[in-house]
Each structure stands twice: as structure tokens, then as C-alpha cells.
Amino acid sequence: MRIGVITFPGSLDDRDAARAVRLAGAEPVGLWHGDRGLRGVDAVILPGGFSYGDYLRCGAIARFAPVMAGLVPAARAGLPVLGICNGFQILCEAHLLPGALTRNAGLKFITRDVPLRVENAGTAWTRAYSGGEQIVVPLKSGEGAYAADAGTLAGLEASGQVVIRYAGDNPNGSAAAIAGVCNAEGTVVGLMPHPEHAVDPLTGPSADGLGFFASVLARVAA
């Protein structure tokens, strides 16, 4: 089981994502933004950070990186892909996921341990959870407010594509308190909170985040 972790210029949580993969029992494989190939991995994680500095719009430049030319068709063909924070923003910019991430309500960067509810435990990345389960995972972002038009939001709700929702206060003004969504097939998941920072109570608020990485193992093994 090999899971690729992409490093863009300005990726920051690539090391953490690789550690989470390892703790879950898989082999992390580094993928470089400038390479088109995916090195035959079984799944891919786009980690958090500030790709290309995010001086334009978050993820807007990373979307055009050579590695995305290989990733987008693979994802459309069913490769499990997880985007965390900046990775979620990139997946939205690449139109692998619907909607967009905008500046937090309050306009400040927020680091906070947030309670989340797993709304869809059937995706490639959430199968280790049970539906409605509450978990605590750190959120750390300045542009984490999920936004989509009313029709898209209604569609997401109807089709179960809202994967993760903020269970406490809505920390950043996300539409319908949405913290993470998936594509129609449930193979591509993006979320703003950082499950890779909740894999060990020593360094995070919990180990609740490990389930994301364990989920994809179960799926690929099956």
C-alpha cells in the first residue's frame, strides 16, 4: 500500500501527512510538483501549506503544476485523493471538488481544535468512521470558509457529498458549517481541518484523525 504525498513549492504539512500515512500502516511516497508521473501510488494526498505562497488565490497556481496533469485524470478514473486545507483549495481550483474556500469570517487566521461530525462515512477516506461520529481535529487556516451557490449546496446535501461538518461553533463562516466535501463517487475528499495533526495525543488534541488514513487502506485492500 503506497500513498503519494505531493510537495508543491510552499507545501508545509507534507511531512506530517507522510507521518500519518506511516502511522496508519502504509508507505508514504513523495511526489514532486514538477513531475508528471504518480510513481504508481495507490492513493494521493495533497497536503496543507501555502503553495506558491498563495499570493494570488489559494491553490490557483498549484492547479497548473505538472503533477496535476497526471493527477486530475487519475482522480477522475477513481484514484483516491485527499486534499487537506491548501490541498482542499487546490482540488476545488482544479474542479475535482465543487465550491471554493474564501477568507474566514473575522478575516483572521485561526488555529483551533474543532469538534467535527462525520456526515458521510462511506467515502474512500472516511470508511473507518461511523456515520454521525464526532471527532476533534485541529483547524488552522486563513481562507477556510467554504462557499458554493445555493444549487450546489442543495445538491451536495442531497447526494451525501457533505463529508465533514463543524459540530461546534462555525469557526470560519463556512456555508452550512461544511468542513469537507467529496466528489460524487466518494473517492476524492477535501477538508479544511488537519487530520494529520491528530494522529497522536502527544502532538495533537487526539488521535481521531488517523481514521482518514486507515480508511483508504481498507478500501485499497478491499
Add this chain to the structure above:
Amino acid sequence: MTVTDTVARAAATAGLPQPFAELGLTAEEYEKIVATLGRRPTGAELALYSVMWSEHCSYKSSKVHLRQFAATAPPSGALLAGIGHNAGVVDIGQGYAVTFKIESHNHPSYVEPHQGAATGVGGIVRDILAMGARPVAVMDALRFGPADAPDTGRVLPGVVGGISFYGNCLGLPNIGGELDFDPSYAGNPLVNALCVGVMRHGDLQVAAASGPGNKVILFGSTTGPDGVGGASVLASATFGDAASDGTASAKRPSVQVGDPFTEKLLVECCLELFAGGLVTGIQDLGAAGVACATTELAAAGTGGMLVRLDEVPLRDGSLGPPEILMSESQERMMAVVEPGRVEEFLAVCAKWDVRAAVIGEVTDTGRLVMTWRGETVVDIPPASAADGPVYHRPLARPASQDALAAGDPAALPRPADGAGLRADLLALLGSPGLADKSWVTDQYDRYVRGDTVLAMPDDAGLLRVDEATGLGIALATDGNGRYCRLDPYLGTQLALSEAYRNVAATGARPLAVTNCLNFGSPEDPAVMWQFAEAARGLADGCAALGVPVTGGNVSLYNQTGTAAIHPTPVVGVLGVHDDVRRRVGIGFRDVSADLVLLGRTEPEFGGSAWAHVCHGHLGGRPPAPDLDAERRLAALLAAAVAAGLLSAAHDLSDGGLAVALAESCLRGGTGCTVRLPDEEFTALFSESAARAVVAVCPGSETAFGQLAEAHRVPAATIGSTGGDSLTVDGCFAIPLAELAAVHTGTLPALFG
């Protein structure tokens, strides 16, 4: 039309008036330059000397006092590189070494808070990188004017936003620091940024240009006119270069602009260069930019260097030699590379999209020579610029110290009953300096890199260094301007004591010290007396505690008119933790754990938070440091944590036991009940040093008692954890919800 001010022209125009005073040089200093060179300096040379001999770069007023840090440093087997390097390097065992340093960015942060603070982070990170280490965390010590002053509403959010912007984008966890307010900082906020880095022993890099023929490479951002404060003076002078005397470059903001994305690439690029063995010498570019990097590299190496200034990649083509030398454009480094490795070096830079240019080479001429369009514009002995002048400034204890000392807080009215004590505790907890700092710290990423074990509001930041063994490091910074105003010698030792104690409270063993000495004008003998006393206090304190000073920074001229800031030495202590999995935080998490007060409590209220918050009073003497007691307390805490006897530990400092108990209750979400000796006011609010409160794991009470006795630390069981209020028997009970509301409401109400 003007012409380039070359060395030849300077030799031929001896009497030409030069704007040395506008560049901050005295007539004596200017004469010394002329005597060194045997002619007047060129415009580029004058620029170079003026920045190298500035207080900021040369430490000319402070040097004579800083020498005692090395002279009286206790013997330490842990020190791999000491004072004089970009940052000190400490052996933490298992083949790992740690380098750390704190530096000020006070003045830029007042002018432009966001960029000033951001580039403060960037600068200290490059210092750590230049030692060969991977930067792994940052901290910041901040001081502002009164919290409710309108200008604080401009400066504080800007500074915090700048640190957040730069540090978060750089991917470094922010694991702690300080925040305090006082009117003396109204026109002079303090922004002191600390960075810590980790490397293997063999990774240590040197800042020296050795080996004639080796290439000098400037890499990172392009060079622009940012931070060129004084060069506009040169640009308008008669010797100015044709390209640099236009109005285009004469009016520039004096604050640099930071680009953390480029810095992130620069960090990864440098680490790959180091790993490939492609670098023989490296220096970061900070204050005084190319001028400083070239002179220091040359002075520390073979001694000579030839630099072609035309090769410096510019972002503004109108810059001439003086501006290129003085530019403080951020995110730049300078490397010395063997000719045969240049191609590989440039390939690594290209991989990381980092611009690099060979701008010169090392020579054995003993001269730093720079050319511009084929003509020589700089030709100096590099040590003459790098070493700088040394001043023995006059110093005098001001008579006002006596009046201050006479204002004993013992005369202040004290709360008469339980309700009064309760009210004073709530006033302290809600005061801006002691209130919950989440409004600030929530804007920082403390999780990135995944090794943060403890961060604010715990006593110290604690980082895991090795996942397999649990080896880690703890860091804390402390400083108390009120104590230092009353007595700079004792106040500095108290700052050292507190940082040392904070590190120990996690279970770590303190190893080394860094410092940032923030003072007013060195030309004021009273300020110079404060400075000398502080330096002496720190040197004596470090000797007594057995921890060496490994490096630091001095910031002078922090004053408005004749009013200086409180003398504010900020002391950072680094400790090693043998197994971070055994760490304790400040939070009370278990119920029915015995609470034990460690140390001796005396009625000490001079400079205390209680006198400040409840009476607006500053006077008397600060608490007496007891360095021997600090050593014993730290040893006890390390032993008790290693043995797994404690579930929480919190040092006692501002606001005394009362504030410490409240913080521990709120942090862990568990209340406590304590019984105090008859003099409750002193027990609650005294700020006697060398004290901590610990929660003992049930069943370990006897073992801990014996351990405390063996370490000769006074230990009194004062109560136990549990419940949902902070209760002082016979005095008051405050529900945690009420404590939390008071504690967390202040900063959001002030800053939105």
C-alpha cells in the same frame, strides 16, 4: 552629469565634504575611516562603514559589557559553538545539536507593524539556517503601550498579523512567547523573535570565506531599495553615481517587505546544499545586507574578497553601489563555493526556483575589493569594517532609583477579607498582561511539522526532536520590565530565573541561554547604567545556574524623546527533555491529586502584578532571586517528571500562587481547593522567586515528598484538585466559568 565615486577619484579629491553625519557616523569615526584608508572613503565605502559601524551591527556601546558573558560562562560540555557565531550551538545528545537565538525588530515594527514583525521572523530564521540547522520553531516576546491606547490598536494587531503571516507561511510552529503592556512602550513596542533549529553534529556550517579562488554566490531574492534608510543621503550627494542620484530611488520606505514563500524555498534549498556538501562558508543577509555579509565572511576567512557589484541581481535597475551595499532586501543568503561545485550549487537553486548569481571570489590580498562597471569603488581591509569601534560610554546610577526604591508597596492598602481577595484575583486575571492570550496565539500555527508537544499557554514550548527515543527540547522566554526598572541587576536575574524555571516545569533540564537586551539610549548615562547592571546580572546569574549564554542581540535607542522604555532584557532558556512523552503541562487534569507548593514564600510585592494592576504602583525592591534554590527546584522537577510522579506543574511568577492556580484550573478544565497559611494575601499574591505548584499523581505523595526533601526544596501540601471552582478555604470560591469569562474576555474586547 555625475560620475561614479571610485577609489581613484576619492584619492584625488581629498577634501570633498561627505555626509557622514547624516549616515550616523561621528566626526571621530569618519576620521578613523580616513586614517584607515589613507584617503577619504568613496561613497560606497562610506555607506559600508556607516552601516557596519551602526549600533545595530557593531554593538559599539554594548560590546564592553557583553564580553563578560563569555568571560564568566560556566564550563559547559554542551556548547559546540558560542558567542560570535550567528547563533550558539548546543549538544543535546544522541548526535543532535540545537541552535537558537532571539533578536529584536522593535523599530521597524513601530513604523510598519505588519512588515516589521514579519521580517523580524524572517531574519532570525536565516540566522539559524546559516548555522546549518533546520529551523523548527519560532517564539516571540512582545511589549506594547497601554492596551487601551489607540495606537496600541494599530500596532498590536499589525505585529501579530505579521508574525502570523510570515511564520505560518514559512511552516514553523509558533510555540510560545510573551505579551505585556506598559505605558513606557507606547512609542517603542518590543518585537523580539526567537528561532530554534536542529541539526546533526556534523552539519555545523561556518560563516567564513576561505580558500582563494572559491566563488562567492548571492542567492535568494533580488536586491531592491527596501530598507535603504540612509542611502538616499548618498544618492543626493555630489559623488553619487549617475544612476543613483535620481528622485526615483531617493524616496523609499525604510521598512523591508517580507516574502515568506521565498524564504521557505530558501530554507529547503540551503538544507539541500548543505546535505550535498556544496558549501564551504555561508552567511545570512540581514541588517546591512551585502555590506555586512561580504565584510564578515572576508574578515573571518582568508581575508580577501573581490566582488563585482554589477553581478548582484537587482529588482530596481537604478540602484548604485551604496544602495546595493546597504539594501536590506529580505530572503537572501551568501555562500562560498569551490569552483568545481558551482554548477551543482546552481542546479539545486534551480530546483527550488531560487535565483543565484556568482558575484565574486575569495582572494588572498587581505582586501575587500568591489568593482562597479569595471572601476574599483571599494578597497578596504575587511576587519576594519567588521570589528567596528568600541565605546566605554559613561554610566551613572540615577538618583531617581532611590525614590523608586523608597516607594515600598507594603504601604498599599490590601484587601480586607475574602471578597476583597476574590476581587483582586479577578482583576489580575482580566488585566491585559495576564489575560488569556488566545486572541494572539490562535493566529499562529502551532501544529505544523507535527512535533509540538507543548505550546502556549503552557510554561514552555516543548518540541520532539527524535520520534524513536522521545528526545526533545524545551524553550521559554521571560522578561519583566517592572522588576528591571526597580533594579536592573536583580530584574535580569529574575527574568533568567523565570525562563529557567519555566523550562524545568516541563521536566526538561536547562542547558543554555540566549538574550535580547532592549534598552533606551546608550548616550544617557542612566540607561547605560541599567544596561551594565543587566549584563552583569545576567552573567552572574548564568554562572550561578551553570548555563552559558550562547548568543543574543542588543536593541538600544528604544525611547521617545528623553523617556526610555523600562529596561527589558528578554532571556530565553533552552532545555533538553530526555523523553517528551513524560512531559507535564500546567493544566490540572486529574481529580483528587495533591497540590504541593514548592519553594519559600516571602512578602515580596515590589514590581508585582498586584501592585501594578490593583494600584498602578511601581516601587520598592523586586523579589530576591535565589539562584541556588532555582537550581534545586529545577533538579527536583526534572527528577519528579522523569519518575512519573506529577500530572501538572506550573511555575509561580506574575500574580503569584493565585494566578498560577487559576491558569492551571482553566488549562485542564478541573478546579481545586486549597487551604492557605494564616497570611492569605501574601500566600496568594507574593511573587517570591524559585517557586512552583505541582499536582502529584495519587499514590506518589510519599515518593515525591522524599524527593523534595532530598533536593532540599520546601514542599507544602496546600490542597487538591477537583470540582468546578477555584476555592480558597475560608476566603472565596470562584466557579471556573466565571474565571474563564474574566480571563478570556479582555483581549477580544480590546482588539476585536
